Amino acid sequence: MAHYVHLHDWPTGPVERLSTEAVLLQNRLRDQVRIEPLTKTPETIAGCDISFNKFEETVYAGIVVLRLDTLETIEEAGVVSTAPFPYIPGLLSFREIPSLLEAWQKLKIEPDVVMFDGHGTAHPRRIGIASHAGLFLNRPTFGCGKSVLVGKYDEPAPERGNWSPMTHYREVIGAALRTKNKVNPVYVSPGHLIDLETAIALTLQCNGGYRIPEPTRRAHNLVNALRRGEQGDLSKL
DNA sequence: GCGACAG
DNA sequence: ATCTTGTCGC
Numbered sequence: 001m002a003h004y005v006h007l008h009d010w011p012t013g014p015v016e017r018l019s020t021e022a023v024l025l026q027n028r029l030r031d032q033v034r035i036e037p038l039t040k041t042p043e044t045i046a047g048c049d050i051s052f053n054k055f056e057e058t059v060y061a062g063i064v065v066l067r068l069d070t071l072e073t074i075e076e077a078g079v080v081s082t083a084p085f086p087y088i089p090g091l092l093s094f095r096e097i098p099s100l101l102e103a104w105q106k107l108k109i110e111p112d113v114v115m116f117d118g119h120g121t122a123h124p125r126r127i128g129i130a131s132h133a134g135l136f137l138n139r140p141t142f143g144c145g146k147s148v149l150v151g152k153y154d155e156p157a158p159e160r161g162n163w164s165p166m167t168h169y170r171e172v173i174g175a176a177l178r179t180k181n182k183v184n185p186v187y188v189s190p191g192h193l194i195d196l197e198t199a200i201a202l203t204l205q206c207n208g209g210y211r212i213p214e215p216t217r218r219a220h221n222l223v224n225a226l227r228r229g230e231q232g233d234l235s236k237l
Numbered sequence: 238g239c240g241a242c243a244g
Numbered sequence: 245a246t247c248t249t250g251t252c253g254c
Contacts, residue, residue, distance in 0.1 A: 087243090088242090117243080124242095130242070147242095152244090
């Protein structure tokens with residue numbers, strides 16, 4: 001039910017050409033990404049993730065929607081699909097977005113904002129998976145990754161809530177944010193139709209007591225259960 | 238040229 | 245990402 005705009009077709013063909021086409025697309029799309037404050041206060045947030053067995057092309061994609069005020073899960077959608085693209089640093093969106101869009105189509109609710117397991121502007125060409133997907137979904141998106149792709153930062157203070165800017169070529173591209181005391185930070189960056197400060201605030205708002213914010217954590221649990229073929233979750237397909 | 242490199 | 249048990253530290 002939830003819809004999206006099919007901005008462009010996905011690169012196909014021999015692996016060496018895939019990479020060239022993908023980078024060309026990123027350079028063509030990067031100017032469409034808009035980093036700006038939210039237009040309205042979000043009530044729902046979605047978390048996305050994919051899982052797969054090593055050396056296999058089958059991927060399990062899932063999206064979990066939660067209410068921002070209570071963090072209760074209000075909808076889940078999952079699909080078993082096939083990855084049309086290999087994992088290449090900097091080109092993650094081409095591997096994960098297609099199957100995530102399939103799961104998105106199954107949602108009845110259209111989430112107000114979407115969190116991705118990866119980066120948004122904290123990307124060599126400023127168009128990581130969160131930004132790229134934001135263009136298709138045409139709604140606020142941001143990335144919250146567990147490790148750095150590009151950029152440098154000073155270690156934020158050890159208490160939860162502290163953060164320091166990540167820079168790349170003199171540009172602020174995101175933030176290293178402490179979501180839990182004395183635990184490694186997560187890397188937050190705006191994707192599309194949102195700004196860094198808001199992305200940080202939302203990440204902190206999604207606290208469940210773990211380093212990884214709830215939307216991503218629940219999506220991760222969902223796709224792993226799907227991959228392992230656990231009973232209760234097959235019904236949600 | 239060498240090293241780094243989201244999931 | 246995935247494969248996996250125990251183990252160090254608060």
